[in-house]
Amino acid sequence: MANSLIIGQYVPTDSLVHRLDPRTKIIIIFLFVIFIFFANNALSYGWLALFAVASAVATKIKLKFIARGLTPVWFLIIFTFILHLFVTREGPVLFEIIGFPIYSGAIIQGFAISLRFFLLILVTSLMTLTTTPIEITDAIESLLHPLKKIKFPVHELALMMSISLRFIPTLMQETEKISKAQASRGVDFKTGPIKDRIHAVVPLLVPLFVSAFKRAEELAMAMEARGYQGGEGRTKLRELTIAKLDWLAFLSFSCVLIGLFLLRQ
């Protein structure tokens, strides 16, 4: 659990998808999520599935890791399929399961919807598999930049996100340390009635909050001492640049979209 929180789902391999600008990935995935709803026949679904699988292969990430990211949603995908099996009534009856007639349309419909679901989750999970949380934060800051015009504090939000990301492992360890310290004094977090378990969390939270404030004071002082004055004129360690590779990605994704509109009915 601690590990999955520190790096998220990121799997480092040296692939073209990893080298794409995180903004490119966000935009393409966002468009994919919208345009997948335009697919309406076997060919257009197949075309989008081909794109999704090709991108997954291009990440050079082992199937094992990709499948692990999908585990929480397998249940939902299968549930969707079964739901459609029993609810949709189109086409001839194929067979019956304990008195329920199964229509041929239901199987097609169920398959199409679960496939759509699967592709959506596969493609969005490629984002976190190939991009570190800090890169995603940089991308969000850059994409939200136009909102500065309406006085939305983009820089402050990004700063808070980076600080949060930096402190996740630290506070994680701290939580573990405190809960071990409390457990050694006989506090039981895991068993017993819910009411007791809720109350066991109080002695965990008090030191956690107090130490977080202490850390915040130290960090604020350190930043001030180094001359932090807000977002104006601040330079960046990691600069995002749209390279040739990104234009190539946009170009091939437009081809995917054109193909989609040619293939759909």
Add this chain to the structure above:
Amino acid sequence: MSKQSSQLLKLIILALLGTISMVLLFLNFPLPFLPPYLKVDFGEVPTLLAALIFSPMAGVVVQLIKNLLYLIFTGAADPVGVFANFVAGVTFVVPISMIYHKYKGDNSLLSGLVVGTVIMTFSMGILNYYVLLPIYSVFMGMDDLSSGALLGTIMVGVIPFNLIKGFIVSVLFVPLFIKLKPWIKQKQAIFNS
């Protein structure tokens, strides 16, 4: 303390509270008699603390950070659920902190918790009816969910869940707040001076 540095300190504190919120999200446990996608967690506790120490807006910021972190880490598998969690947190925390800042004192916190739970439950019911459940049904390809089925899901799942969630967070928060109160007063004094 100068204005600018207290501003920066506040920013960092909110970021760290958001982090704690995110860490606590992983302590969640599903309630035994509700569907598994409705999970109770303690993520709202730091949000509530921020709103009570500073302002309702601070609570909203912490809630936003928590949900953005969650989205980044889980790979956006369920953005609608994350959005729902954000709205639930905001509709819970903002009324509580508004009541508390207006009247102060322990009783106002108690009545705030009750009002907050009711407002959260009510708004989540409406949001689920008009926005969330329809979006889910589009994703699952069930375009023809009747309003009866929607109401049923909300009555059986959403409303009891939010009531219980509000209740559990309140049961946890009251003893926590009593313990932290002198310390909170001290921190508020620093920021108001």
